[in-house]
Amino acid sequence: MMTKKASVLAALACAGSVGTGVALAETTVTDDQGRTEVIYDVGILHPMPGAQLTYDYCTVCHSEMIIAQQGQTRDGWDEILVWMVDEMGMGEIDETDREMILDYLATYYSPDRPHFPQN
Ligand code: HEC
Structure with a gap:
């Protein structure tokens, strides 16, 4: 896993190299609903649309491991997001981003735990 500093540098490096033909450590992922997202560092999160948004919003304060x-469930995640904003000092989340994050979490981090960390 990259450190925060390394991931910021990687993001800057990517932004700086657009159009120069330099190979980017970016991948475009697509889900079965046809949604796409460009991801460059999602740590251990399952690399599907919504992962980068979730990683960027949520790892400001803590690791993506938790x-x-x-x-x-989606409602459970909704409550956690409300809790992060109301009690943990997280800023308000843009509504469109919030829906994407909730869809992502409810799909890949559901009660069935299909992507529970293996170690
Ligand atoms: C402003 C800082 C901040 C941001 C941003 C933040 N969190 Fe948290 N989060 C915390 C803190 C502090 C705790 C530890 C709370 C505790 O255990 O008392 C925590 C704990 C958690 C936990 C563990 C809860 C438990 O039962 O142990 C989850 C899950 C979580 N956050 C999810 C998220 C998600 C998802 C996001 C992004 C949408 C997010 N957090 C963004 C501060 C933040």
Whole structure:
């Protein structure tokens, strides 16, 4: 896993090299609903659309590991997001982003825990 600093540098490097033909450490992922997202660093999160958004919003304060270790319904995740904003000092999440994050978490970090960290 890259450190925060390394991931910021990687993001800058990517932004700086657009159009120069330099190989980017970016991947475009698509889900079965046809949604796509360009991901460049999602840590251990399952690399599907919504992962980068979730990683960027949520790892400001803590590792993505505590997210991956949770298995929640959409309502459960909704409550966690409300809790992060109301009690943990997280800023309000843009509504479109919030829906994408909730869809992502409810799909890949559901109570069935299909992507529970293996080690
Ligand atoms: C402003 C800082 C901040 C941000 C941003 C943030 N969190 Fe948290 N989060 C915390 C803190 C602090 C805790 C530890 C709370 C505790 O255990 O008392 C925590 C704990 C958690 C937990 C563990 C809850 C448990 O039962 O142990 C989950 C899951 C979680 N956050 C999910 C998220 C998700 C998903 C996002 C992004 C949408 C997010 N957090 C963004 C501060 C933040």
